[in-house]
Amino acid sequence: MGSGQPKGRSGGRPTLEEVAARAGVGRGTVSRVINGSPRVSERTRAAVEEAVAELGYVPNTAARALAANRTDSIAVVVPEPESRFFAEPYFSDIVHGVGTALADTDMQLLLTFAGGDRERRRLAQYLSAHRVDGVLLVSVHADDPLPDLLEQLEVPAVISGRRRADEPLASVDSDNFAGARAAVTHLLSRGRRAIATITGRLDVYGAQLRLDGYRDALAQAGHGPEEALVARADFTEEGGRRAMEELLARRPDLDAVFAASDVMASGARQVLRRAGRRIPDDVALVGFDDSAIARHMDPPLTSVRQPIAEMGRTMTDVLLAEIADPRPPATRRLTRPRIVLPTELVHRASS
Amino acid sequence: MGSGQPKGRSGGRPTLEEVAARAGVGRGTVSRVINGSPRVSERTRAAVEEAVAELGYVPNTAARALAANRTDSIAVVVPEPESRFFAEPYFSDIVHGVGTALADTDMQLLLTFAGGDRERRRLAQYLSAHRVDGVLLVSVHADDPLPDLLEQLEVPAVISGRRRADEPLASVDSDNFAGARAAVTHLLSRGRRAIATITGRLDVYGAQLRLDGYRDALAQAGHGPEEALVARADFTEEGGRRAMEELLARRPDLDAVFAASDVMASGARQVLRRAGRRIPDDVALVGFDDSAIARHMDPPLTSVRQPIAEMGRTMTDVLLAEIADPRPPATRRLTRPRIVLPTELVHRASS
DNA sequence: ATCAATCATGGGAGCGCTCCCACTGTACTT
């Protein structure tokens, strides 16, 4: 029909077919070259590559996805835009790690947002409708339906931070328990005796593990369970302030505080200062996360560093391996990796 | 071939065809319903919607992209993973804003990373190969080839922060000039007289504008150009320290510093404190960005807030409008929006 | 020299959708 140009419609990008014509070979052969199949002679390969370069050919992803039934992309599912998640450096660092891991591949990264449960159900549908090859879940709550939906739809997924001890999904976590224990052991070694802790929301498994680590360190040092001094908070600065006030009221002579996040430590610091306590002279303070806040606090905050970017990288590696795995999902389920990355105590002036 | 099932291969997700069969209509009609075309009778629409719900049908994005030649997704191009860009809250906030704006649409967000020029060329090819409908560029350097490549390939794009005064692309920026001027005017109104500034890299246009704002405020207050006290830095903490040392050497009696970023202000603060200067008693300090650092610094830092999330939102709105615009690119070029959002001075104890 | 295996290659079929043309039926005109 129409203007007579048989193939190379000058507008638009070149197609496989045009490359094939130019190189004087068939479509299949070009496809083989593009995809690095070994079953092509050197001569032919060179000819095709030249044609590709001359025409500036780039495969059409949509066509490839449709034909091959894979998308060469993975999604990171981010908790709803309204959440405080974004305020934390966690997000950037995870994404940074994912980006690094993806740089070596030709996979792309899709960022999806989902707040409420209904939205997350819709998202599961959407993701499974062959939109992505796999999913990275960050900051998932214990009762989130998404992980199970993805499991059911057989979409490969990796979760950051276990939801509970027997996390069924492939997971990558940092060693919250050991990190907390190291922080408290450090305080003990500096001669502190009345060591309190401010916890995060205990329905977040990592927060529970940090509390366990605190208790374990005290026990190891011969302290009885009754010496534990625990105030629950919720990872917020305001929560940190309230918890610190509570602790000071309960135990005015405390000489150290381990806060389960830097943000809460910052809140605690304000209350301590207002109460006339010097840091670290009167009260030593240790945080968790080693965020920018820790470095810029006054005095700089000793904190437990989590290798967050490395977690992002590792999650991606695990996911890519899962995607590449030819075995049926039922088989894989039994050998899903559960990786725990070491944390590290960064000592600064606050302790 | 083979197992006899004519259509509904029980594995896999349902297709348009299956929905059509179920609803007793043709493929075209289902497509019309899915895409909200008005040319469908109420009865038919209801029947199709029921079939869609029953089968849990979700359109295959790849097929749609291939047939309709659009992808319903946009890309955010992020400077290379190695850059410090990630360390800044800027990134999260922009993405947050983009996510918010996208939540109302069914567009998806692709995050792409590109470091060197070669990578960025490759990326331009890739993006233009019908992978995305439009591109959001953040933190672009003055000599980045990517914007021009995209222009050439007729890929709709919006840039955050103009590269120069006559930015040809659609752009969304914050009012760096007015923000800096407000900061310096504030310092003047507090009785400060010897006001220095620490600049960012001046090849970043925004940094130049902040310097211009500083100069303008001084001029407006009747200070001669010779009273300007400028030290150049590079947006880093270390740069802030060095610049502060230089300023202190040149003008020991300075009583205020306007740093073009919070991070540099943090570096300056360290040097000031080491030199025995009290903040704000001896030297008032103002930053730019109003990042987490500003809130947690001691004393808390007065800073110029940029509406970064809103910039992300606005950029997205502009891009979506550009994508929807049916006029040819040549026409649009003349009326590309150049939006400048207001900044706001957040007063804290450091000034 | 003959046959089997292997390699390299071309091209048909089909992935699931949108676009558009052709067709039917109903409502309104003159």
Place this chain on the structure above:
DNA sequence: AAGTACAGTGGGAGCGCTCCCATGATTGAT
């Protein structure tokens, strides 16, 4: 009564690729 308009619909063609089968050329074994 015949004509015109248009709302509503079905389905062919085709988007650009991968997969796979058929084919011919080449090699090695007997």
